[in-house]
Amino acid sequence: MKPSSNTADMTKGSPVRLILTFSVPLIIGNIFQQFYNMVDSIVVGNFVGANALGAVGACGSLNWLFFSLSSGLGIGIGVIVSQFYGAKRFDKVSETIANSFYVLISSALVVSILCYLIAPAVLRLLKTPDDIINDSITYMRTTCLGIVAISLYNGVSSILRALGDSKTPLYFLILSSICNVLLDLLFVISFGWGVFGVAFATILSQALSAVVSLFYAFKKISYFHLTKKQLKPDF
Numbered sequence: 690m691k692p693s694s695n696t697a698d699m700t701k702g703s704p705v706r707l708i709l710t711f712s713v714p715l716i717i718g719n720i721f722q723q724f725y726n727m728v729d730s731i732v733v734g735n736f737v738g739a740n741a742l743g744a745v746g747a748c749g750s751l752n753w754l755f756f757s758l759s760s761g762l763g764i765g766i767g768v769i770v771s772q773f774y775g776a777k778r779f780d781k782v783s784e785t786i787a788n789s790f791y792v793l794i795s796s797a798l799v800v801s802i803l804c805y806l807i808a809p810a811v812l813r814l815l816k817t818p819d820d821i822i823n824d825s826i827t828y829m830r831t832t833c834l835g836i837v838a839i840s841l842y843n844g845v846s847s848i849l850r851a852l853g854d855s856k857t858p859l860y861f862l863i864l865s866s867i868c869n870v871l872l873d874l875l876f877v878i879s880f881g882w883g884v885f886g887v888a889f890a891t892i893l894s895q896a897l898s899a900v901v902s903l904f905y906a907f908k909k910i911s912y913f914h915l916t917k918k919q920l921k922p923d924f
Contacts, residue, residue: 714855721859724866725894726752729828729887732873741884744824747817752832755804759797759840766793767847774852782912786848790841797840804833824884831885835892838899845902852912857905865898 726749734742766789773781808829809822817825842865846858869890876886906913 711850711853711855714859715850718855718859718862721862721866725869725891728866728870728873729891732877733884733887736877737883740821741824743818744821744828744884745887747812747815747821747825748829748832751811751815751829755800755833755836756839758800759793759836760843762793762796762840763843763847766844767851770848771851779912783914786912789844789848793840793844794837797837801833801836804836805830808833828884828888831888832891835895838892838895841899842895842902845899845906848912849902849906849910852910858902861898861902861905864901865894868897869894 872890876882
């Protein structure tokens with residue numbers, strides 16, 4: 690039995706068809722990845738004010754830098770998993786997945802704590818205007834608390850893609866993006882939380898994508914378990 694109906698052996702079949710089928714969800718996913726900061730900017734710009742919009746914009750490149758660290762780790766894990774999967778070394782696939790979570794969680798915690806501590810200094814080093822510095826620190830520190838969730842989602846997504854499934858991670862990302870929009874509007878318009886509201890909405894949405902992707906992976910993908918029976922899937 691295959692680990693999931695969406696996984697695929699990328700070494701078999703028409704290369705053109707496989708590449709197109711695999712790459713289209715990735716392209717759409719990259720578009721949705723841009724929604725988080727963009728939606729935050731739109732909501733605070735329309736319902737909070739110019740200073741709040743400036744605060745969110747001031748943190749955009751910094752957040753992208755820290756989030757890229759977790760994304761890079763996920764890509765690296767996916768490369769190793771895909772090599773073992775293509776070589777039919779399924780025991781190594783499971784071992785790599787198990788070890789990857791130790792790396793992802795530990796590195797994400799370090800980056801999250803570091804980001805939280807250096808946020809004020811970095812923003813001042815970048816000469817963030819005094820009238821938005823406090824909101825910028827709030828936004829950056831709050832979103833940095835979601836780095837663990839981002840790392841877990843990126844890790845699971847990269848593993849699924851390494852197994853030939855690029856569609857399922859896209860579904861989780863779309864769900865998270867929709868949740869982010871709804872929570873942004875709720876926290877800003879209904880609760881009046883301003884910059885903190887959009888940042889909190891972002892980390893909750895990212896946590897949702899992490900939880901859902903982990904639940905799916907452990908429920909549907911046999912390689913996420915280390916029993917002997919699950920280490921030898923039947924192709």
